[in-house]
Amino acid sequence: MIWLTVTLLAFAAGVLGQLRLRSPLANPTLIATLLVAAGLLAGGVPYDTYLRDVQPLTTLLAPAVVALAVPLYRLRALLARQWRALLIGGLSGTLTAVAADAGLAQLLRVSPDAARALLTAPATSPVALQLAPFTQAPPALAATLAVLSGLIGALILPALLTALRVTHPLARGIAIGAVAHGVGTARAREEGEHTGAASSIGMGLAALSVTLLVALLAQ
Amino acid sequence: MSGAASVTARLNAPARFLLGLGVLMAFAALGQALVGALHLPLPGSVVGMALLWAALGAGVVRLHWIADAADGLLGILGLLFVPATVGFLQFLSAGAAWGLWLLVMTAALLLGAGAAGLLASRLLRPEGTPERP
Numbered sequence: 001m002i003w004l005t006v007t008l009l010a011f012a013a014g015v016l017g018q019l020r021l022r023s024p025l026a027n028p029t030l031i032a033t034l035l036v037a038a039g040l041l042a043g044g045v046p047y048d049t050y051l052r053d054v055q056p057l058t059t060l061l062a063p064a065v066v067a068l069a070v071p072l073y074r075l076r077a078l079l080a081r082q083w084r085a086l087l088i089g090g091l092s093g094t095l096t097a098v099a100a101d102a103g104l105a106q107l108l109r110v111s112p113d114a115a116r117a118l119l120t121a122p123a124t125s126p127v128a129l130q131l132a133p134f135t136q137a138p139p140a141l142a143a144t145l146a147v148l149s150g151l152i153g154a155l156i157l158p159a160l161l162t163a164l165r166v167t168h169p170l171a172r173g174i175a176i177g178a179v180a181h182g183v184g185t186a187r188a189r190e191e192g193e194h195t196g197a198a199s200s201i202g203m204g205l206a207a208l209s210v211t212l213l214v215a216l217l218a219q
Numbered sequence: 220m221s222g223a224a225s226v227t228a229r230l231n232a233p234a235r236f237l238l239g240l241g242v243l244m245a246f247a248a249l250g251q252a253l254v255g256a257l258h259l260p261l262p263g264s265v266v267g268m269a270l271l272w273a274a275l276g277a278g279v280v281r282l283h284w285i286a287d288a289a290d291g292l293l294g295i296l297g298l299l300f301v302p303a304t305v306g307f308l309q310f311l312s313a314g315a316a317w318g319l320w321l322l323v324m325t326a327a328l329l330l331g332a333g334a335a336g337l338l339a340s341r342l343l344r345p346e347g348t349p350e351r352p
Contacts, residue, residue: 011298029297033304040308047308054302060292061299063243065264066250067289069271073282078346085342093335100327114313114320121324122331125303126262134260140309145320147303152321153328160329166336168343175336179328183304186297196293200268202335207265215260 003036003045003053010035027155029183068185068200075197078170086174086198090205093178097122098210117142121149123210124181124203131211134218146181153180154187169194177202227284239288242280246271 013035014028040050051058072079079086098119105115116137120128128146132139157180161172169192176184177199185203189196230238250267253259259266274280292299313320 007301008298011295011301014297027297029300029304032298032301036301036305037308040305047306050305051302057299058302062247062251062264062267063240063288064292064296064299065262066243066246066267066271067285067292069246069268069275070282070286070289071293072268072272073275076276081346082343085339085344088342089335089339092338093331095331096334097327097331100330101323104323104326108319108323110319110323111316114316118320118323118327122327124262124265126264127260130260130262140306143303144306144310145324147300148307148321149324149328150300151304152325153332156325157328157332160332161336164333164336166340168340171336171339171343174339175332178335179331183297183300186300189293189296204265204268207261211260 001053003040003050004056006039007032007036007054007057010039024155024159027151027187029151029186030155033151065182068203071193071197072200075194078194079197079201082170086170086201087205089171089174090178090202091209093175093202094122094206094209095213097179098213113138113141114145117145120210120214121145122179122181123206124150127207127210131214134214147183150180150183153184157184158187158191170198173198174202178206181206227281232287235284236287236291239285240292242285243271243288243292246274 010032011028014031017031018026018028040047101118101121105118110118116135119135120131120137120142123131123146125143125146128142129139132142135142153176157176158172161175166172166175172191173188173195176188176195181203185196185199188199227235227238246267247264249270250265251263254261254263254266271280275282
């Protein structure tokens with residue numbers, strides 16, 4: 001119970017910090033992660049113990065992802081009109097990221113375990129977890145790198161897109177979701193419902209395309 | 220159908236929230252079951268999202284049953300990922316290798332999102348005024 005309490009309060013502190021600081025680094029998920037990690041390290045609490053304590057949050061993640069169907073349904077007419085931009089933009093973003101992860105990991109001589117885990121980082125962590133047997137990556141590392149990829153994406157991608165003059169909410173959303181999936185979608189929703197809906201489409205397409213790619217390569 | 224709508228409209232907000240949460244969890248479970256039965260390497264929740272979208276389109280599920288619960292859960296989506304992001308603690312022993320991992324990951328994010336954003340901007344069809352025929 002204590003760590004569930006700490007996590008809830010740390011996230012609330014993160015939301016307050018975001019309101020106060022208005023800096024892109026003041027992201028509630030980042031602030032909560034750092035506060036909780038510091039607490040666990042200080043208390044010498046193993047991650048498995050923590051995970052048991054926060055089981056209710058993990059349970060709520062599945063219905064929350066299902067709930068992404070609601071903004072998709074609300075905006076169905078707009079999204080249907082723009083399906084080409086969303087499909088091509090999303091797929092090219094995800095595949096570019098997978099190729100960059102693979103190429104750079106080889107170029108920089110990343111250890112084989114981490115290089116395999118990085119391959120699935122552009123897909124949401126449950127996908128990374130389920131693909132680990134096919135990529136022969138350590139499952140926990142694949143899931144961790146995927147969710148951290150989402151977090152880093154949430155921190156840096158809005159600024160990147162602004163610098164590239166990508167201003168349309170659907171273009172911003174599909175770009176964030178295509179590589180930064182869940183946490184990225186939480187961030188994209190802060191920009192508005194259109195950005196959030198496009199981001200959840202990007203996340204769904206990334207789940208499908210990374211799965212297909214790994215299945216093909218594993219043959 | 221209008222009878223059902225008036226019944227759910229009479230529910231107070233917490234009860235409507237519970238109805239919505241129940242429906243969302245049912246679709247999560249349905250997605251999970253489908254993934255297990257068909258051996259799909261996809262997360263059950265993403266399949267559940269597609270099923271719910273289809274059910275809303277087909278009119279099997281009404282938007283007002285689930286809107287409150289969906290907006291509530293999505294409002295704290297960032298919280299629900301904290302248990303997973305804290306997972307980096309399992310790999311602290313990798314030490315300096317983290318620098319390299321984060322570098323690769325960040326570069327891939329910038330390249331992927333940059334490509335997607337620029338391409339999607341070009342491919343978006345111009346939308347006139349919202350009430351355009």
